[in-house]
Amino acid sequence: MEIHFSSEEEVKLIRIASKEGTAAEEIVKRAALKLLADDERFRAAVREGIAQAEGGELIEEKEMNARLEQMLRP
Numbered sequence: 001m002e003i004h005f006s007s008e009e010e011v012k013l014i015r016i017a018s019k020e021g022t023a024a025e026e027i028v029k030r031a032a033l034k035l036l037a038d039d040e041r042f043r044a045a046v047r048e049g050i051a052q053a054e055g056g057e058l059i060e061e062k063e064m065n066a067r068l069e070q071m072l073r074p
Contacts, residue, residue: 010024013027013028
């Protein structure tokens with residue numbers, strides 16, 4: 001698989017890689033693998049949520065909003 005970046009994007013990747021002491025290709029590979037892992041975790045969480053909802057395990061909107069706010073805090 002090949003990925004093409006603009007010259008400006010390549011410069012940014014090379015700069016990041018240089019700071020980390022690695023190759024730009026490694027930065028891109030790690031980012032892609034993280035995306036794949038994050039996607040799988042998200043899909044698993046959605047499947048779990050659907051199963052819980054189908055099983056009647058629901059929470060009130062207020063509680064859900066509180067949980068989301070907590071999850072999104074830096």
